[in-house]
Amino acid sequence: MLGTRGVPASFGGIEHHVEEIGSRLVARGHEVTVYSQSKYLGASRVQEHLGMRVVRVPTLPTKSLEAIAHSAMSSVAAMTGGYDVVHYHAVGPGLIAPLPRYLGRARVVQTIHGLDGERAKWGKAAQTILNLATWMSARVPHQTVTVSGALADHYRARYDRSCATIVNGVTPRVHRPADIIRSKYGLHDGEYALFVGRLVPEKRPDLLIKAFAELDTDARLVIVGGSSYTDSYVDELRRLAGRDDRVIMPGYVYGAELDELFTNARTFVQPSALEGLPLTLLEAMGSGTPVIASDIAPHQEVVGRSRTGARLFRDGDLHDLVEALQWVEKDPAAERRAASFDAPYVARNFDWNACVERLEAVYAGDPVSAPTPALGVHRATAPRGYSMISKESAA
Numbered sequence: 001m002l003g004t005r006g007v008p009a010s011f012g013g014i015e016h017h018v019e020e021i022g023s024r025l026v027a028r029g030h031e032v033t034v035y036s037q038s039k040y041l042g043a044s045r046v047q048e049h050l051g052m053r054v055v056r057v058p059t060l061p062t063k064s065l066e067a068i069a070h071s072a073m074s075s076v077a078a079m080t081g082g083y084d085v086v087h088y089h090a091v092g093p094g095l096i097a098p099l100p101r102y103l104g105r106a107r108v109v110q111t112i113h114g115l116d117g118e119r120a121k122w123g124k125a126a127q128t129i130l131n132l133a134t135w136m137s138a139r140v141p142h143q144t145v146t147v148s149g150a151l152a153d154h155y156r157a158r159y160d161r162s163c164a165t166i167v168n169g170v171t172p173r174v175h176r177p178a179d180i181i182r183s184k185y186g187l188h189d190g191e192y193a194l195f196v197g198r199l200v201p202e203k204r205p206d207l208l209i210k211a212f213a214e215l216d217t218d219a220r221l222v223i224v225g226g227s228s229y230t231d232s233y234v235d236e237l238r239r240l241a242g243r244d245d246r247v248i249m250p251g252y253v254y255g256a257e258l259d260e261l262f263t264n265a266r267t268f269v270q271p272s273a274l275e276g277l278p279l280t281l282l283e284a285m286g287s288g289t290p291v292i293a294s295d296i297a298p299h300q301e302v303v304g305r306s307r308t309g310a311r312l313f314r315d316g317d318l319h320d321l322v323e324a325l326q327w328v329e330k331d332p333a334a335e336r337r338a339a340s341f342d343a344p345y346v347a348r349n350f351d352w353n354a355c356v357e358r359l360e361a362v363y364a365g366d367p368v369s370a371p372t373p374a375l376g377v378h379r380a381t382a383p384r385g386y387s388m389i390s391k392e393s394a395a
Contacts, residue, residue: 002074002086003067003093006036006056007049011226011252012198013168013279014089014113017147019050020169024356026051033081035074037066067092068129079104085363088141091116095133097140109362110141112151112163114276119202135159143362148277150297164368166359169352170282172343173262180257181264185222185248190332192220192248193325194265194289196258196280197272198228199237204271204294204316209240209247211321217329219266221247224258263287267328267335270299273315277302282350285310288343290335292324302346309338 001018009015022032031053038056046054057077059070071093078086079100086100088110101108116122117130137144138159146152146163155161181187193212197203205223212221223241227234241247253261262268268284270293275281277298284291285302293299294315295306306312311327313320328335361368 001032001034001052001089002071002078003089004034004036006040007034007052007054008046010254013276016279017111017113017168018089020171020352021356021359022052023050024352025359028356028360033078033083035070035078037070068095071096075099078106085109087111089113091130091133091137094137094140095129097136101140101142107143107363107365108141109143109145110137111145111147111166112137112155112276113147114274115151115154118274119200142365145359145362146276148298148301150301151276153297164358164362166355166362166368167350168277168279168282169355170279170286170346170350171352172286172288172347173259173283174256175263175287176256176260178260178264181260184257185220185250187220187222187248187261187264189264190266190336191218192222192265193328194222194224194261194268194284195271196224196253196261196268197270197278198230199223199225199234200228200230201233202272202274204273205237206240207316207318207321208269208271209237209244211318211325212247213244214322215325215329217246219246219329222261222265223247223249224251224253224261226252262289265289266332267292267325269321269325270294271313271321272296272299275299282346285339285342286346286350288336288340290328290332290339292321292328302350307338309335309340310342 001022004014004018005012007019009019022034025032033053033055035055035057038058048054057070057073059066075096083106086106086108088094088097090113094110097108097110100106117127117134138155138161144161144163146165147168149165152163152165155163178187178189195205195208199205241249262284267290270278270281272294275298281293281302290309292311293303295312296315303310303312311324313324358368
């Protein structure tokens with residue numbers, strides 16, 4: 001496994017993805033090696049995690065070169081490891097995939113977790129390189145894997161590449177009473193809205209803070225996450241949050257405290273303009289927490305139509321987000337009841353074990369059938385700016 005910061009996973013969807021599939025591959029009898037960044041998790045020197053061998057490789061601590069440099073050094077090391085499969089994760093690290101693809105004997109697989117070249121944090125030069133890497137990801141690997149039908153559609157339309165779609169699984173959060181969060185932040189069950197993610201422009205936490213400012217409510221807003229080489233953007237968020245004493249920004253949160261935040265929230269809000277298939281949205285829905293999400297195609301693929309307990313708003317539309325938050329404010333108990341009915345369907349249709357079974361077929365070079373749609377609309381086709389929300393469904 002290459003292209004991840006490493007394991008044990010602390011933050012980052014790719015890290016959790018690799019941890020979930022890697023540990024299950026080990027349980028099914030495979031030998032799995034994860035190439036981790038040497039600085040990941042500080043001074044930790046873990047050599048094995050959940051049965052996976054962990055190899056630490058140095059990288060360059062710069063935004064533009066961190067992932068690619070680590071991938072290059074990991075790829076060189078992996079080519080002498082005698083592996084049957086070399087599996088890249090994300091777009092950028094795949095720039096080095098030609099080395100094992102054309103100079104080695106291993107089967108090369110690359111999983112696309114999102115269109116990284118479209119992320120707002122990158123400058124023009126980095127975007128150009130990532131766009132090249134995206135083109136290569138459709139040409140170099142023996143098999144390209146996408147985590148959503150929307151991404152698979154993009155590769156088919158843009159690059160004429162047929163991808164194996166293997167959606168992420170979900171591990172529902174353990175429900176815990178609001179003990180830690182009550183003592184640290186004064187938060188109680190059902191009295192706050194929650195955002196969890198890297199604080200980067202495409203995830204739009206700024207839009208959420210602005211929308212929350214327009215609500216007449218005693219509820220709180222918790223923005224969990226930190227910088228991903230986006231310090232100036234985080235400073236801007238803190239200035240916005242500083243105008244509203246209802247907003248809390250605790251930074252990155254882990255473990256039992258994060259479980260408490262997820263399972264006691266009035267609603268989880270995912271306002272992103274760009275996603276692959278977000279684990280945080282799946283975790284919230286799988287835990288029975290009401291959700292509000294932008295109507296981008298990957299979210300529609302999970303949520304489906306907007307309804308009580310799972311509401312969509314027009315991507316980037318401040319007033320539509322305010323309206324969705326107001327619906328939740330009107331009857332939080334009804335939202336939670338409706339969300340509780342979604343939880344078992346999400347757990348059944350987004351299953352890590354099924355993900356690994358399909359991945360084994362990819363490793364073996366066998367054809368992989370299209371996944372069965374879950375709650376959402378597989379291959380959602382609503383054009384940008386068009387909402388699937390109706391007043392009837394919102395009510």
